[in-house]
Amino acid sequence: MDTLTHALSGALLARATAPVGHYAGQLTIRARMTVGFVAAAFPDCDFVLRLFDTLTYVSLHRGVTHSIILLPVWALLVAWLLSVLTHRRYSWQAIFGTAALGIAIHIAGDVFTAYGTMLLMPFSSHRFAIPFTFIIDPYFTGIIATGLAAVMIKPQKRHAAVIACLVLGCYVGFQGILHSRAVTIGETYAENHGLMEAEVHAFPQPLSPFNWKIIVSHEGNYDIALVNLWRTQSRQIPDPASGLLGMWGRIAAGYRPVSAATWVRRKRFGETKSQNVLAREAWEQDIFARFREFAAFPVLDQIESRGSRVCVSFFDLRFSVPSLPPSLVFGLCRDSAVGPWRLDDSGIFGRD
Known part of the structure; x- marks a missing residue:
């Protein structure tokens, strides 16, 4: 999911789960929705990994900040920061539960996409994925936005937020039915x-x-x-x-x-024997281990020669769309037939 959709979903859930009535020290409705918005955006702070390089970001994205094991830690951090930023108007204890809900709905939203989410970090880097929803889904976002708009009209009533959450769940369930049908089509093809x-x-x-x-x-x-x-x-x-x-x-x-x-x-390694040999050699390099671990359906993108220099690039079939160049393309280059391979950093690969 895109970060804005995540943040909006956190605000919606915060409103839908708001308790009836108000007590001293308890978050107001507006404050509660703000906390949900901020907390649900928080896990994507791992974008700072891009400061290192794109492959580091791609291989570690949706890692520790998306872990259900570390969720209480992140909720505590967000609660403490927001408490400080509000000059202790609200205690971290008052903010913690809403922050946890926001982070939780972010993690849940990402699990339903193809990218995969490392739910059990730091104990396991396995990516869990239930590929029902495309990473940018205007219908998914639209349901959330409609629910929030209805809440703004009647801010004292949470029914619209609850209904929107239920509709969102039904929409994801509908996508699950479509996923099952698509798999059945593939199974029929394989059998035939x-x-x-x-x-x-x-x-x-x-x-x-x-x-x-x-x-x-x-x-x-x-x-x-x-x-x-x-x-x-x-x-x-x-x-x-x-x-x-x-x-x-x-x-x-x-x-x-x-x-x-x-x-x-x-x-996977090209259509010709010569492509196959060179692609396999590049693919098996130790410096390419991160991409090997990340790519579920890797395939050769291109082999490009410039004099004695040769570059071999791959992409993951999950992230290609018709009529557009594939995204998340990574490769290796060497300057001669006996030279060492290195990760490409010229901008030819690593498109995102």
């Missing part, structure tokens, strides 16, 4: 093509909850289909000169009806 040992995965895509990427992984290959579970006819591809709306249209047109789905096979 004799891929009995294949693993089938489905990932939400932009613009519509009905857009899905299906990946059938088998023997180092990936069979990929981009489908729209609602559409019955393919969309016409807009003119490239049609601006921003045209770009959105081209992305949307990349998702075809299930009956017209096109399956494309990608090989």
Whole structure:
């Protein structure tokens, strides 16, 4: 989820769970929503990792600040800071519970995306992911914003916030149903093509909850289909000169009806033997360990030669969208056939 959506969800949950009545030292409704907003944005403070390099950020993002084990620690920190910033108008004890709720809803929101969240840090770096929701979902954000707008109209009533939270839960459940349907389509494809040992995965895509990427992984290959579970006819591809709306249209047109789905096979280390040898050599370098650990569906992006210099780059299929360059591309370069490999830092790779 984007940070703004996280923050808004924290404010919404804070209002929905506000106790009836007001007592001395207790947060006012406005203060409670502010705490929820700030606390729900807090876990994304790990963006400071970008100060090191993009790969460090990508591999460690959603780590310690997104841990349910460390959640009480972060809630205490946020509560103490906000108490200090308000000149002790509210004690940290009064703020703590709301701060914990805000951080918790942030973590929950991230779990439902494809990126994965290290819930058990620092004891485990395993990324938990239930890929139901695309990282930027206007419908998801819209439900939250509508609930908050209704709360502003009647600030003394929390019913609108409660209803919005319930609708949000139902929407995520609906996405779960769509995910199951997309997986079933992939399983049918694998069965029809004799891929009995294949693993089938489905990932939400932009613009519509009905857009899905299906990946059938088998023997180092990936069979990929981009489908729209609602559409019955393919969309016409807009003119490239049609601006921003045209770009959105081209992305949307990349998702075809299930009956017209096109399956494309990608090989992890390239299509030719020479690509395969060089890509494997680069992939296995120790300095590339972080990307290997992070990438769930890595595939060769390109091999670029400039004289004796050669660069090999990879990206994760989870983070590619039709009609756009893949994001989170990382690579290694060396200056000669016998030279050492190094992580690329020229800006050619590491696009985000």
